Amino acid sequence: xxMKVALLGCGVVGAEVVRLLNRQSADLAARVGTxxxxxxIAVRRLGRDRGTGVxxxxxTTDATGLVTRPDIDVVVEVIGGIEPARSLILDAIxxxxxxxxxxxxxxxxxxxxxxxxxRAAGVDIYxxxxxxxxxxxxxxxxxxxxxxxxxxxxGIVNGTTNFILDRMxxxxxxxxxxxxxxxxLGYAEADPTADVEGFDAAAKAAILARLAFHTQxxxxxxxxxxxxxxxxxxxxxxxxxxxxxVKLLAICQRAEDGLSxxxxxxxxxxxxxxxxxxxxxxxxxxxxxxxxxxxxxxYGPGAGGAPTASAVLGDLVAVARNRLAGTSVGEGGxxxxxxxxxxxxxxxxxxxxxxxxDRPGVLARVAEVFAENGVSIKNVRQExxxxxxxxxLVSHQAPDAxxxxxxxxxxxxxxxxxxxxxxxxxxxxxx
Amino acid sequence: xxMKVALLGCGVVGAEVVRLLNRQSADLAARVGTxxxxxxIAVRRLGRDRGTGVxxxxxTTDATGLVTRPDIDVVVEVIGGIEPARSLILDAIxxxxxxxxxxxxxxxxxxxxxxxxxRAAGVDIYxxxxxxxxxxxxxxxxxxxxxxxxxxxxGIVNGTTNFILDRMxxxxxxxxxxxxxxxxLGYAEADPTADVEGFDAAAKAAILARLAFHTQxxxxxxxxxxxxxxxxxxxxxxxxxxxxxVKLLAICQRAEDGLSxxxxxxxxxxxxxxxxxxxxxxxxxxxxxxxxxxxxxxYGPGAGGAPTASAVLGDLVAVARNRLAGTSVGEGGxxxxxxxxxxxxxxxxxxxxxxxxDRPGVLARVAEVFAENGVSIKNVRQExxxxxxxxxLVSHQAPDAxxxxxxxxxxxxxxxxxxxxxxxxxxxxxx
Numbered sequence: 001x002x003m004k005v006a007l008l009g010c011g012v013v014g015a016e017v018v019r020l021l022n023r024q025s026a027d028l029a030a031r032v033g034t035x036x037x038x039x040x041i042a043v044r045r046l047g048r049d050r051g052t053g054v055x056x057x058x059x060t061t062d063a064t065g066l067v068t069r070p071d072i073d074v075v076v077e078v079i080g081g082i083e084p085a086r087s088l089i090l091d092a093i094x095x096x097x098x099x100x101x102x103x104x105x106x107x108x109x110x111x112x113x114x115x116x117x118x119r120a121a122g123v124d125i126y127x128x129x130x131x132x133x134x135x136x137x138x139x140x141x142x143x144x145x146x147x148x149x150x151x152x153x154x155g156i157v158n159g160t161t162n163f164i165l166d167r168m169x170x171x172x173x174x175x176x177x178x179x180x181x182x183x184x185l186g187y188a189e190a191d192p193t194a195d196v197e198g199f200d201a202a203a204k205a206a207i208l209a210r211l212a213f214h215t216q217x218x219x220x221x222x223x224x225x226x227x228x229x230x231x232x233x234x235x236x237x238x239x240x241x242x243x244x245x246v247k248l249l250a251i252c253q254r255a256e257d258g259l260s261x262x263x264x265x266x267x268x269x270x271x272x273x274x275x276x277x278x279x280x281x282x283x284x285x286x287x288x289x290x291x292x293x294x295x296x297x298x299y300g301p302g303a304g305g306a307p308t309a310s311a312v313l314g315d316l317v318a319v320a321r322n323r324l325a326g327t328s329v330g331e332g333g334x335x336x337x338x339x340x341x342x343x344x345x346x347x348x349x350x351x352x353x354x355x356x357x358d359r360p361g362v363l364a365r366v367a368e369v370f371a372e373n374g375v376s377i378k379n380v381r382q383e384x385x386x387x388x389x390x391x392x393l394v395s396h397q398a399p400d401a402x403x404x405x406x407x408x409x410x411x412x413x414x415x416x417x418x419x420x421x422x423x424x425x426x427x428x429x430x431x
Numbered sequence: 432x433x434m435k436v437a438l439l440g441c442g443v444v445g446a447e448v449v450r451l452l453n454r455q456s457a458d459l460a461a462r463v464g465t466x467x468x469x470x471x472i473a474v475r476r477l478g479r480d481r482g483t484g485v486x487x488x489x490x491t492t493d494a495t496g497l498v499t500r501p502d503i504d505v506v507v508e509v510i511g512g513i514e515p516a517r518s519l520i521l522d523a524i525x526x527x528x529x530x531x532x533x534x535x536x537x538x539x540x541x542x543x544x545x546x547x548x549x550r551a552a553g554v555d556i557y558x559x560x561x562x563x564x565x566x567x568x569x570x571x572x573x574x575x576x577x578x579x580x581x582x583x584x585x586g587i588v589n590g591t592t593n594f595i596l597d598r599m600x601x602x603x604x605x606x607x608x609x610x611x612x613x614x615x616l617g618y619a620e621a622d623p624t625a626d627v628e629g630f631d632a633a634a635k636a637a638i639l640a641r642l643a644f645h646t647q648x649x650x651x652x653x654x655x656x657x658x659x660x661x662x663x664x665x666x667x668x669x670x671x672x673x674x675x676x677v678k679l680l681a682i683c684q685r686a687e688d689g690l691s692x693x694x695x696x697x698x699x700x701x702x703x704x705x706x707x708x709x710x711x712x713x714x715x716x717x718x719x720x721x722x723x724x725x726x727x728x729x730y731g732p733g734a735g736g737a738p739t740a741s742a743v744l745g746d747l748v749a750v751a752r753n754r755l756a757g758t759s760v761g762e763g764g765x766x767x768x769x770x771x772x773x774x775x776x777x778x779x780x781x782x783x784x785x786x787x788x789d790r791p792g793v794l795a796r797v798a799e800v801f802a803e804n805g806v807s808i809k810n811v812r813q814e815x816x817x818x819x820x821x822x823x824l825v826s827h828q829a830p831d832a833x834x835x836x837x838x839x840x841x842x843x844x845x846x847x848x849x850x851x852x853x854x855x856x857x858x859x860x861x862x
Contacts, residue, residue: 020578020723030765031577031645128575134724136567136575144559144567146462147451147744214462275730278709292451292741293565293731299706300727310723313578327756334461 344401775832
C-alpha cells in the first residue's frame, strides 16, 4: 500500500520535490519499503502550470482539508513563513500525520511547540532542509553525536553574505558594490535585509543551538544578531594584515561553567588556516567541536531548489520508513533546559584599529583604558606615522560587555581621532 | 528498565566507550529514554587493570556466552579483525541482539552477510565508527541522502598516509623519511603495511561504495588498490608545478551508463583549490557528489580512541532507541545489485613526466603513441634542455587500460630515457 504525501506549496523547492519523487520513484519505493505517492498539492491559486507534469486534479487551494484528509500519511511543508504554515503543521500533527518541513523561520520561532505536539501525537517532524540546504547536518547533530557532548558550533549558514564577503576579500571591493554583484548573479534578493542583517542566519543559529545543546529554550529572538552592512573594505584589509578573513558566523557556545549557552550571529575575523576560512562563494559549512569526536566540519551548498529538495526527500524517506515500522523519533524528549545568557556575558575577543595622534603616551593611555575595564591586550602594533598613525590591538578573551565598554571609552579619548575598525576574532590558537 | 550492553574487547576504544558510558550516563539515559548499563565485557585475558573503574566481576573470557546471555540487549564489538568477531556478531544477531561495531575489515569482507542476518532477525547492525572515525558519514550517506542519487565519492580515509603525504608536500621530504616521522609521532604503526599499501583505505572504500550506490556487491577484494610507497619527492614537485597536491584517495564512481561502479584506492594529483586538498595532517575528509545535493564534504579526525568511541556511542544511542521502540532499520533491503567494473574500464586521466632526448621529433613520436592508444593529450610542456629535458603531459579522460598501455609503449621508445612520474589526476575542471 502506497504512502500518501501531501505537499504544501509548489514553488521552486516544491516543484523540484515533485520532479524527484516522480523520477526516482522506484529507488525511493525500494528504500522506504513501499511506494511514495503524491496525494495532493496545496497552492494559493489554481491554474498555473508549474511544470511538474502531475495530474491537475491533485492541486487544491484547501490546505487545511488536505492535511487532515484521512488517506494522507505525510505532509511536506515548503510554504515558508510563520502563518499559515504553523497552523497547517499543527493540524496535520493532530490528525496523526508525520511532517517534513524546510521552514527555518517557523522552527526557530516556535520549534519547541511543534516538537512537543509531534511527540504527543507519536508522529515525526523532520526539518533537515531548514538549515544549510542539502548538507546533512541536523540529523548528524541529533543522532550521530547523541553519544557525545558538543561544546561549540561555528557556522557559515548564509550563502548570500558569504558570497558578498568573499568578493570583498578577493577583489578589495566595498559592501555596496559586492551586494550589487550578488544581486546581479541571483545570490541576493532585491530586498536583501533578511540576509545581510543576519536574520536568516539567526534563525538557523537558534535551530543549531537547540539540537547541539539539547535545550528547547532557544528561539530566534534569543540570538544576538549583527549583520554585515557595516563591514568595510578597511576591515577586510585589517583582517588580511593579521592573516585572517572576515566571515559572518553563527556561533553557539556552551558557557565554561556548562550552565548556559551563548547564541549569536556577527561578522568575525577568522585565521586563514581555519577550515571555515576556505569556504568561498555561496557555499555553507558548519564546524562542530565535540568533546570526544573533536573538530568536525560539514560543507556543501546551502540553498537552491535541487539541494533543498534533496534534503526534503531524505527526510521524507526517513519519516515514511518510521511510519511503516510504526515508530517515531520523539525528538526533544531530552531537554536540558539550558538557558541562553546575554551577549554581554559571552566571552569574546576584539580586534580594534584606532586612528591616533602620533605622540608619546598614546599607547600608555590606551592600555590604561583596557586595564580599567579588566581586559588584557594580546598584541598591539602601530602602523603609519603622523596623521596616518594607527594603533591595531587584539585583546585577550573577556566578557563581551567589558570589551564593548572598552571601545566606548577609547572612542572618548582626545588622542583617538577615530575608531577605524572593531571586529570580534574567533578560533585563534588559544581560543 | 535498563538496556544492557555487552562489550567485546576492551582496548583503547573499548575502555573509552566504558568511560563515556559512565561519565555521560544521565544524558545518554535521557536521549535513549532508558538507562544504558554495561552487562559484561569480554576480554582475552582477565586480571589486567584497564583503568575503566568498572566492577571486575563484569569481565569475562567467555565471549560467546556473553553475546547470547538472555539479559543482553545490544552487543558492541571493538575487537577488530575477521574472526572471532564475525562468529560472535552472527551469534549475537541470532540471539536477537542489536549490534554496534567499529570493524571495517569485517564489514568490508562480509558486510552483506551481516546485514542480511540482522535484517532476517529484525535487529540493527550499525557501524559508523568503521569509516572515518568520528565523522558522521555512513548514516548521512544511508539516511540523509536516501532521496538523492550519489554519483561519486572521493575520500581521504586513512590518516597515516595523509600525514605522510602532507609532510612530503610541506617539507619536500621523501617517503621513507616522512614515514619515520609519522612512526615517531604515533601516526603510523611499526608495521605500516595496512596503511601505506592502501589496505585500510580499500576496506573503507568498499563500505562507502555499498552505501553510496545501494549495492551489496562490493567487498574489499573488488577494490583496485595502490599504496603510496612509490610516491617520490619528484612526484610531489611535479604536482606542485601543476598547482596540485598528492593525496591517497578512495574513489567510488558510478559508470557513465549507470550500469556498474568503479571502486579504487590510489594516489592522485588533486588541484589545490579542491576542498580535499586543504585536509592536512592525519585528518580525514570525504567528498560526495550527489545529483541534487551537489558537492558535500564531511571532515574530521579519522581515528583515535575518543573520536571512535564517540561514533560507537552515537550508534549505541540509535540502536537502543530503535530497540525501545520495537523497530530496526533493515539496512541493505534496497540492493541495486550494481556490479563493480574492472580498473581497466574506469575512466581516469594521467599525468606523465618523461625524461627525453632533447631532439626534434620527440614530441611528435610521443603524441603518436598517445593517438595509437586512443588517448588525447590535454596539455604538454617541455622543461629543461639537453640531458635534463623533460616532457610533462596531462591526458584527457580515457579508460585506465588505454592509459596504462600508453605508458608501457612510451617506456619502450628509444628517445624516452625514463618515465619519471606517472600519476592519476582527479577533479580537474572538466572531470
